[in-house]
Amino acid sequence: MKDVAQLAGVSVKTVSRVVNGEPGASAVVRERVLRAAERLDYRHNLGASTLRRKDARSGIVGALLQDVGNSFSAGLLRALEDTLRPSGLSVLAASLDEEPERERDIVSDLVARRADGLVLMPASHRHEYLLSERRAGLPLVFVDRRPHGVDCDSVTIDNHLGADLATAHLIAGGHRRIAMLSDLHEIETAQERIAGYRAALDKAHLRFDPELLVHSVRSEDEAARVIAGLLGTADPPTAFVTGRNIITIGAVRALRAADVSRTVALVGFDDFPLADLIEPALTVIRQDVRRIGTEVGRILLDRLAGDSSPPQHVVLEPTLVRRGSGEIPPPA
Amino acid sequence: MKDVAQLAGVSVKTVSRVVNGEPGASAVVRERVLRAAERLDYRHNLGASTLRRKDARSGIVGALLQDVGNSFSAGLLRALEDTLRPSGLSVLAASLDEEPERERDIVSDLVARRADGLVLMPASHRHEYLLSERRAGLPLVFVDRRPHGVDCDSVTIDNHLGADLATAHLIAGGHRRIAMLSDLHEIETAQERIAGYRAALDKAHLRFDPELLVHSVRSEDEAARVIAGLLGTADPPTAFVTGRNIITIGAVRALRAADVSRTVALVGFDDFPLADLIEPALTVIRQDVRRIGTEVGRILLDRLAGDSSPPQHVVLEPTLVRRGSGEIPPPA
DNA sequence: TGTTCTTACGTCAACGTTGACGTAAGAAGG
DNA sequence: CCTTCTTACGTCAACGTTGACGTAAGAACA
Numbered sequence: 001m002k003d004v005a006q007l008a009g010v011s012v013k014t015v016s017r018v019v020n021g022e023p024g025a026s027a028v029v030r031e032r033v034l035r036a037a038e039r040l041d042y043r044h045n046l047g048a049s050t051l052r053r054k055d056a057r058s059g060i061v062g063a064l065l066q067d068v069g070n071s072f073s074a075g076l077l078r079a080l081e082d083t084l085r086p087s088g089l090s091v092l093a094a095s096l097d098e099e100p101e102r103e104r105d106i107v108s109d110l111v112a113r114r115a116d117g118l119v120l121m122p123a124s125h126r127h128e129y130l131l132s133e134r135r136a137g138l139p140l141v142f143v144d145r146r147p148h149g150v151d152c153d154s155v156t157i158d159n160h161l162g163a164d165l166a167t168a169h170l171i172a173g174g175h176r177r178i179a180m181l182s183d184l185h186e187i188e189t190a191q192e193r194i195a196g197y198r199a200a201l202d203k204a205h206l207r208f209d210p211e212l213l214v215h216s217v218r219s220e221d222e223a224a225r226v227i228a229g230l231l232g233t234a235d236p237p238t239a240f241v242t243g244r245n246i247i248t249i250g251a252v253r254a255l256r257a258a259d260v261s262r263t264v265a266l267v268g269f270d271d272f273p274l275a276d277l278i279e280p281a282l283t284v285i286r287q288d289v290r291r292i293g294t295e296v297g298r299i300l301l302d303r304l305a306g307d308s309s310p311p312q313h314v315v316l317e318p319t320l321v322r323r324g325s326g327e328i329p330p331p332a
Numbered sequence: 333m334k335d336v337a338q339l340a341g342v343s344v345k346t347v348s349r350v351v352n353g354e355p356g357a358s359a360v361v362r363e364r365v366l367r368a369a370e371r372l373d374y375r376h377n378l379g380a381s382t383l384r385r386k387d388a389r390s391g392i393v394g395a396l397l398q399d400v401g402n403s404f405s406a407g408l409l410r411a412l413e414d415t416l417r418p419s420g421l422s423v424l425a426a427s428l429d430e431e432p433e434r435e436r437d438i439v440s441d442l443v444a445r446r447a448d449g450l451v452l453m454p455a456s457h458r459h460e461y462l463l464s465e466r467r468a469g470l471p472l473v474f475v476d477r478r479p480h481g482v483d484c485d486s487v488t489i490d491n492h493l494g495a496d497l498a499t500a501h502l503i504a505g506g507h508r509r510i511a512m513l514s515d516l517h518e519i520e521t522a523q524e525r526i527a528g529y530r531a532a533l534d535k536a537h538l539r540f541d542p543e544l545l546v547h548s549v550r551s552e553d554e555a556a557r558v559i560a561g562l563l564g565t566a567d568p569p570t571a572f573v574t575g576r577n578i579i580t581i582g583a584v585r586a587l588r589a590a591d592v593s594r595t596v597a598l599v600g601f602d603d604f605p606l607a608d609l610i611e612p613a614l615t616v617i618r619q620d621v622r623r624i625g626t627e628v629g630r631i632l633l634d635r636l637a638g639d640s641s642p643p644q645h646v647v648l649e650p651t652l653v654r655r656g657s658g659e660i661p662p663p664a
Numbered sequence: 665t666g667t668t669c670t671t672a673c674g675t676c677a678a679c680g681t682t683g684a685c686g687t688a689a690g691a692a693g694g
Numbered sequence: 695c696c697t698t699c700t701t702a703c704g705t706c707a708a709c710g711t712t713g714a715c716g717t718a719a720g721a722a723c724a
Contacts, residue, residue, distance in 0.1 A: 001680060011704050016682060024702060041464045046444040047379040047390070048680035051709050058379070059441075060424070068425075069410030071403065071605075078401030081427055090441065092392070092424050093400075095413055109391075109422065112378040132373045252609055272605070273403075277584055279611035333710060343674050348712060356672060380710035384679050 001042065008036035019044055050114070060092050061300065062110035063119045064103060066144075067095045071272050072245065072289060073121070076143065079293025080119060087301055089116065098184060100124035111138070117300045119143055125186060139303035141296050145189055146313070153303070155295045155314040159189050162285040162318035163196030163241065166267040169283070169320055170239045171204045175265060175330045179212040179230055179237035181223055181251065183244045190215065193243045193269060212237055223250025224257070231258050238330040239265035245272050252278060267326040269318075276323055283326025287318045333374065340368035351376055382446070392424050393632065394442035395451045396435060398476075399427045403604050404577065404621060405453070408475065411625025412451060419633055421448065430516060432456035443470070449632045451475055457518060471635035473628050477521055478645070485635070487627045487646045491521050494617040494650035495528025495573065498599040501615070501652055502571040503536045507597060507662045511544040511562055511569035513555055513583065515576045522547065525575045525601060544569055555582025556589070563590050570662040571597035577604050584610060599658040601650075608655055615658025619650045 001019075005012045010029055017025045018033040025033070036042075050056050061084055065073035073095070081091050092115070094106045103123045107130070110118060117139035128149040134140055140147075142154035163180075170178050180197045183190040194215065201208050212230070217223050223242065227250070230237055240255075242248040248268030255261040262280060271286035295314050320326075333351075337344045342361055349357045350365040357365070368374075382388050393416055397405035405427070413423050424447070426438045435455045439462070442450060449471035460481040466472055472479075474486035495512075502510050512529045515522040526547065533540050543565070546558050555574065559582070562569055572587075574580040580600030587593040594612060603618035627646050652658075 012680090013682075013705080014703065016680095017703090020682085022682095026702065029702080041468060043468075044444045045383075045446065045680050046441075047446060048383050048709090049682075051377075051380050051383060051679095051711090052681045052683080053709085054683075056709085067410065068400070068413065069407050071406070074403070074406035074409075075401050077406075077425070078399065078427060081400065081425075085426075090424055090426065090438075090445075092422055093409070093413075094417075094422065095410060106422075109378075112376045113422075114377065114379060136373060136375075249606065249609070256609070274581065274604070274606045274610060277581070277588070277610045278606060344710090345675080345712075346673065348710095349673090352712085354712095358672065361672080377710050380679090381712075382679095383681090383709095384711045384713080386679090386713075388679085 003040055004033065004036045004042045007040060008033045056114065057116050057304075058114045059089055060110075060113060060115045061089050061117045061119065062106070062113075062115045063091050063093045064096055064106055064110075065093065065119075065121045066123075067097060068093050069095070070245070072144075072270060072287075075289035076121075076293045076296075079290045080297050083294050083297025084300065087304075096121070096123040098123045098187070104129065107133075116304060117141070119296055119300065121145060122147075125188070139300055141299050141303075143292060143296050145187070151311050153299045153311045153313070155292055155299065155316070156189075157287045157292070157316045157318045159192035159318075160196035160199065162269060162287070163193040163243070164200045165196075165318070165320045166241045166269065166285050166326070167197045167200030168203070169322075169326055170241065170265055170267060171200060171206065173239075173265065173327060173329055175239040176206055177209070177212065177235065177237045177330075178206075178239045178241060179214070179227075180241045181217045181226055181243060181247050182213070182215040183247065184218060185215045190243055197241055217243075217247050217250075220246045220250035220253070223247040224254040227251050227254035228258060231260065231264070237264075239326075239328075240267070242266065242268045245270040248272075248282065248284070252282070261325075263328065263331065265326055265328040265330070267320075271321060280325045280328070281323035283323045284321050285318045286321045288316060292316060335372055336365065336368045336374045339372060340365045388446065389448050389636075390446045391421055392442075392445060392447045393421050393449045393451065394438070394445075394447045395423050395425045396428055396438055396442075397425065397451075397453045398455070399429060400425050401427070402577070404476075404602060404619075407621035408453075408625045408628075411622045412629050415626050415629025416632065419636075428453070428455040430455045430519070436461065439465075448636060449473070451628055451632065453477060454479075457520070471632055473631050473635075475624060475628050477519070483643050485631045485643045485645070487624055487631065487648070488521075489619045489624070489648045489650050491524035491650075492528035492531065494601060494619070495525040495575070496532045497528075497650070497652045498573045498601065498617050498658070499529045499532030500535070501654075501658055502573065502597055502599060503532060503538065505571075505597065505659060505661055507571040508538060509541070509544065509567065509569045509662075510538075510571045510573060511546070511559075512573045513549045513558055513575060513579050514545070514547040515579070516550060517547045522575055529573055549575075549579050549582075552578050552582035552585070555579040556586040559583050559586035560590060563592065563596070569596070571658075571660075572599070574598065574600045577602035580604075580614065580616070584614070593657075595660065595663065597658055597660040597662070599652075603653060612657045612660065613655035615655045616653050617650045618653045620648060624648060 001012050005015045018030050096102050100123045121144045126149045130150045140152040214226050242251045268284045271284045275282040333344050337347045350362050428434050432455045453476045458481050462482045472484040549555050574583045600616045603616045607614040
């Protein structure tokens with residue numbers, strides 16, 4: 001900036017004015033400054049700028065997601081980006097892979113970077129460590145999972161309802177032995193889905209069989225193995241509810257492998273691209289990822305605009321999408 | 333920092349030493365400083381730190397991708413993140429949606445943020461605007477598309493080969509009327525794939541029929557419409573090559589709708605989750621997304637470590653994955 | 665014993681920028 | 695004509711941090 005000022009024959013402050021489009025610089029000077037900046041390949045230093053400015057917005061929002069490579073996190077990231085960029089915010093994305101330690105590290109990095117806000121799909125279960133950031137006024141929006149120990153905004157879906165819908169749908173179709181495969185038990189979302197499953201059984205006065213509930217299924221392969229095992233029992237389930245997209249995929253593979261994909265029913269949690277094209281088309285509980293991301297972005301923007309009302313907890317309702325796999329009747 | 337220093341009864345410089353883990357602070361003082369920092373909720377200001385430091389690494393790498401929500405960009409982003417984070421780099425991701433203007437805006441934003449490097453899947457066709465950044469030493473790695481007008485590293489796949497493989501595979505299967513649907517014609521990648529398609533036809537001495545080549549297909553729906561149209565002609569194609577994942581999906585839908593998914597062959601460019609589960613399973617040209625991302629990350633890290641050798645142009649070979657849809661023979 | 669080295673600090677300026685404030689010259693107003 | 699206002703600048707300090715350098719006290723050594 002000093003060099004530009006010298007070349008243009010003005011003071012640094014005038015260069016600053018021109019660069020920031022502030023008034024107080026004549027057209028002639030403005031032109032001269034811009035040419036000098038051009039000649040010297042001058043680039044504004046945003047870091048120095050935000051350091052000096054009072055309102056000091058870094059223009060960065062951190063998005064700590066489960067895995068930016070999977071369709072749920074990726075879709076969320078995209079919706080978030082679309083909502084925030086028009087306001088000049090950039091999104092710094094990170095994958096947590098359910099590792100609480102990573103979460104802490106990345107949060108502290110983002111705090112050190114003076115991120116304007118944080119979107120968190122937490123890997124940890126307790127969030128007291130965020131209290132001081134909240135006190136300092138850092139906007140914080142939880143997504144997909146609720147905050148525990150810190151009072152902040154969140155956007156989640158009604159997991160209980162989703163699993164209930166899935167299970168009840170199968171029951172309505174005549175099934176009485178319905179197995180459920182669920183994600184890591186430490187994840188609250190997974191627990192809620194299990195609760196929804198059990199609630200649907202209860203409502204229908206069906207006995208809960210612990211054999212039919214397998215939790216902490218962590219991979220496609222594991223899901224496939226579990227299903228193969230269940231199918232091999234004396235009194236196998238006639239339908240499955242799968243608690244997460246990768247589990248659903250593992251389930252499809254296992255049902256195919258056992259050649260029962262047209263005779264055993266399946267309702268998956270989470271929709272994904274092509275779910276309607278596989279055979280039979282997958283009946284799923286869909287969460288509107290785009291909507292979730294947009295809500296998160298909106299809340300964040302409101303907070304940044306100064307909204308200091310009490311934390312909101314937006315709970316979106318998932319919907320049942322009937323496509324075939326969930327409408328297979330039990331054997332007569 | 334000043335406050336921490338005062339509370340701990342030391343100078344700011346000592347606080348700085350403790351915060352940065354530099355030697356020259358006794359255990360007692362260190363402890364006192366840390367406690368004071370804790371008490372005051374002190375957070376290190378990375379912006380100020382990098383401003384002052386000589387080597388001034390911001391720790392940010394920009395990733396300008398086509399759409400962080402689609403599986404290709406998302407997978408790339410994830411691989412990139414995994415490669416860069418161990419070196420303390422965070423990834424700032426952005427979607428370009430094939431809009432050159434966005435690309436410029438975001439690049440200039442990242443330059444102003446003093447990003448340590450840029451990963452670019454460009455929407456623009458000429459890249460001279462990056463010359464000054466390169467001169468300034470900004471590491472720049474193009475991915476999926478080659479740079480034009482700026483000399484920098486790139487990681488691409490051999491698109492010509494990929495389309496050639498796909499087409500030749502269909503020809504070897506007996507097909508003689510093979511249609512190709514391709515992405516936006518301005519995208520070089522799309523042009524290369526068309527060239528590969530034509531080369532395969534030439535090698536087999538098959539006449540190129542312009543009616544069978546449709547470019548600038550931009551959406552799933554458009555792909556479906558185009559295919560429906562082609563199937564309705566007097567001498568319809570017996571096989572399709574689709575130049576991109578969303579086109580492939582549109583094609584699957586159209587073939588299903590016309591009830592010819594088991595009689596018309598299809599080879600898609602780009603693999604995606606579940607491609608093996610649809611019926612018939614999709615034969616595709618697969619690019620190893622993980623590998624691409626890892627290569628990009630590696631090059632970037634090398635450059636940041638001081639490697640100033642001439643730009644590398646890594647070209648990875650895509651592979652044909654036979655699953656069924658591409659092995660359907662032409663009607664007798 | 666004096667000399668040199670080491671350790672553990674402190675002081676000060678600078679990184680690139682902008683807010684607060686000052687000022688000179690011309691315009692506007694009486 | 696003088697006064698006041700406006701415009702177009704310039705000066706200076708400060709944002710939070712760290713590099714360069716200084717120094718006092720004790721350790722090590724001859």
